[in-house]
Amino acid sequence: MPSDQSTWLIAVPQDGDSEGLLEELSPKLSKLNLVAGFTIPSFKTGTLDGLISLSEDLPKQESFFTATVAKTVDTLRNLLNNDPSKLSQHILVNEQTVDEYIQKQWKWNEGRYGVQRGLREIVDTLNKEMTSIDSAMKTKLNNYNLVKGSLVQMQRKKTGNLSVRSLGDVVSKENFVQDSEHLETLLVVVPKSNVKDWNSKYERLTPMIVPRSSTSIVSDDEYTLFNITLFRRVHDEFVQKCRENKFIVRDFVFSEEELVKQQQELETADTTEKELWTELLRLSRTNFSESFQILVHLKVVRLFVESVLRYGLPANYLGIAVKPDPKAAKKTFGQLQTQFAYLKPRSNRAKSERGGNDEFAGEYQTLMEQEFFDFVMFEVPWIVY
Numbered sequence: 001m002p003s004d005q006s007t008w009l010i011a012v013p014q015d016g017d018s019e020g021l022l023e024e025l026s027p028k029l030s031k032l033n034l035v036a037g038f039t040i041p042s043f044k045t046g047t048l049d050g051l052i053s054l055s056e057d058l059p060k061q062e063s064f065f066t067a068t069v070a071k072t073v074d075t076l077r078n079l080l081n082n083d084p085s086k087l088s089q090h091i092l093v094n095e096q097t098v099d100e101y102i103q104k105q106w107k108w109n110e111g112r113y114g115v116q117r118g119l120r121e122i123v124d125t126l127n128k129e130m131t132s133i134d135s136a137m138k139t140k141l142n143n144y145n146l147v148k149g150s151l152v153q154m155q156r157k158k159t160g161n162l163s164v165r166s167l168g169d170v171v172s173k174e175n176f177v178q179d180s181e182h183l184e185t186l187l188v189v190v191p192k193s194n195v196k197d198w199n200s201k202y203e204r205l206t207p208m209i210v211p212r213s214s215t216s217i218v219s220d221d222e223y224t225l226f227n228i229t230l231f232r233r234v235h236d237e238f239v240q241k242c243r244e245n246k247f248i249v250r251d252f253v254f255s256e257e258e259l260v261k262q263q264q265e266l267e268t269a270d271t272t273e274k275e276l277w278t279e280l281l282r283l284s285r286t287n288f289s290e291s292f293q294i295l296v297h298l299k300v301v302r303l304f305v306e307s308v309l310r311y312g313l314p315a316n317y318l319g320i321a322v323k324p325d326p327k328a329a330k331k332t333f334g335q336l337q338t339q340f341a342y343l344k345p346r347s348n349r350a351k352s353e354r355g356g357n358d359e360f361a362g363e364y365q366t367l368m369e370q371e372f373f374d375f376v377m378f379e380v381p382w383i384v385y
Contacts, residue, residue: 004329006379007102007321009296011040011303012340013311014318022320025339033332034323036103040300041115043122045308045315054119055309058302061127065295066381068134072288073383075141079281084385090285091383093292098383102321106296113297123301130294133287140283144276151269154262162189162223167252168259170218175227176254183210184232189223189248198226198247205241206234223248299378306376311343317376340375 002008012021022037029035045051073091080086093101108115113122157166167187176185190198195216202214213229230238239249300319307317324332 001330001333002377002379003381004324004326005384006381007034007099007323008336009299009303009378009380010320010322010336011307011317011376012320012343013307014316021318021339025320028335028339029322029332033325033328034099034103034321036321038102038106038300038319038321039108040304040307040317040319041108042315043115043119043301043304044117045313046118046120050118050120051305051309054123054301054305058123058298058305061123062295062298062302062378064134065126065130065291065298068130068137069288069291069295070381071134072137072284072291075137075280076284076288079277079284087385090281091288091385092285093289098292099323101292102296102380103323106321108300109293109297119301119305123298126294126298126301130291133291133294136283137287140276140280144273144280147269147273147276151266151273154266154269161220162218162225163248163250166262167225167250168262170225171227171252171254173254173256175215175217177229178254182231182233183229184235185213185227185229185254186235186238187217187250187252188214188226188228188242189250190226191223191246192219194246195224197245201245202226202228205245206230206238208234209238225250296380299380302378303376306378310376337374343374 022035026035073087076090077087080090088097091098094105096105113125115122117125158169159165162170171187175187177183188198188202198214203209203211208231210229214226217225217227219225242249303319304315304317308315311317322332322336
């Protein structure tokens, strides 16, 4: 049973038995499902060995293609803060929804993948394009994440409590003794429960502390920030005494030039992040459209290869796309099995040839491990908003 969260791409021989098939099938399914026909090109079949080799390779390529599409969607989802309405505006193929593309617009791109070329060459071209998309996305995403990570670190320094956050935007020049050879001003973070203790002790923590030099600068829910002026020579001793009393000396040197530099770095990182966000969003939108088309083209190649191996020549097949209603997927699949029951003898023969011949068993191993229906079918997973 195929997934009820995917669109089913089906191929059947286009012969006398399939004449008028789509017209007959549509009324049976269209009440609950989207049904459309599409053209499967008559590719060059090549040799049997070549088809068997492709049948082994295509599932691996398909997994890679599907993963690339999924990663692009995840990137869009993260950029848009997982907003379904915004995501739906970017998950488009040639400016149409995925369903519109498959059900109404899809046709083989002859300009890029001419059917006069061999199947292996076509698959190699599809793979080369998808690899290029995957590589470009990784590079752009890594660049964005580096800048975003740097920006987040800078922003975090402006948040948190007084024991960890940056102090540049909460102190001023007036809180410090400037240009003194012997004196320095330190910043001390004191738990609110210990403020009274600080006020009574700080002048006696060590010698050479300037009396009444400590003032409260700012408070948050947990701490109060004080400044204190002392002689440089007792710096280490004072820090040790503070540690013993659970007072936190912050490592901070006031510099207007450094504060301006930090602010400029923050603004630059913020601007760069926004620019890269826009570029990545634009690239992801474009690459989703491109990668999804490539994926569907590969699915059609796989439909063709499997159909030739199962039904033989002439290589003329009818394509049908079915988007099932999840609530009625089982019923829909049952109707399809009934509709295509006439293919059962040919499918059984193909299955028997693959499973019963030791010479081909290994070559067909990948196909034998998959679900085997009376008709050829592969799935295109839905994009979840």
